[in-house]
Amino acid sequence: MFICICNAIKDVELREAALACDGDVDGVYKLLGRIPQCRQCVDDAEEIITEERHAKGVGSRKPPCLAALAALGAMTDSRVGA
Numbered sequence: 001m002f003i004c005i006c007n008a009i010k011d012v013e014l015r016e017a018a019l020a021c022d023g024d025v026d027g028v029y030k031l032l033g034r035i036p037q038c039r040q041c042v043d044d045a046e047e048i049i050t051e052e053r054h055a056k057g058v059g060s061r062k063p064p065c066l067a068a069l070a071a072l073g074a075m076t077d078s079r080v081g082a
């Protein structure tokens with residue numbers, strides 16, 4: 001099911017990203033390479049992110065989303081350079 005129409009983000013994708021980092025909707029969207037536009041999805045997205053983290057017992061133990069994004073970039077850079 002699509003949660004964000006502007007960015008074509010599905011709930012499955014959002015739940016996966018929510019578990020990869022600790023941050024708000026903007027941070028999780030950034031991790032997915034997207035930026036909220038109309039923001040009509042933000043409340044629902046926030047609810048899903050919170051629900052998923054609570055269900056899996058994660059949260060502040062994960063790196064901030066921007067740090068997770070930087071780590072992904074570093075991994076990609078090292079693969080490109082290898």
Ligand code: FES
Nearest residue numbers: 004005006037041
């Ligand atoms: S529906 Fe998500 S930014 Fe518009």
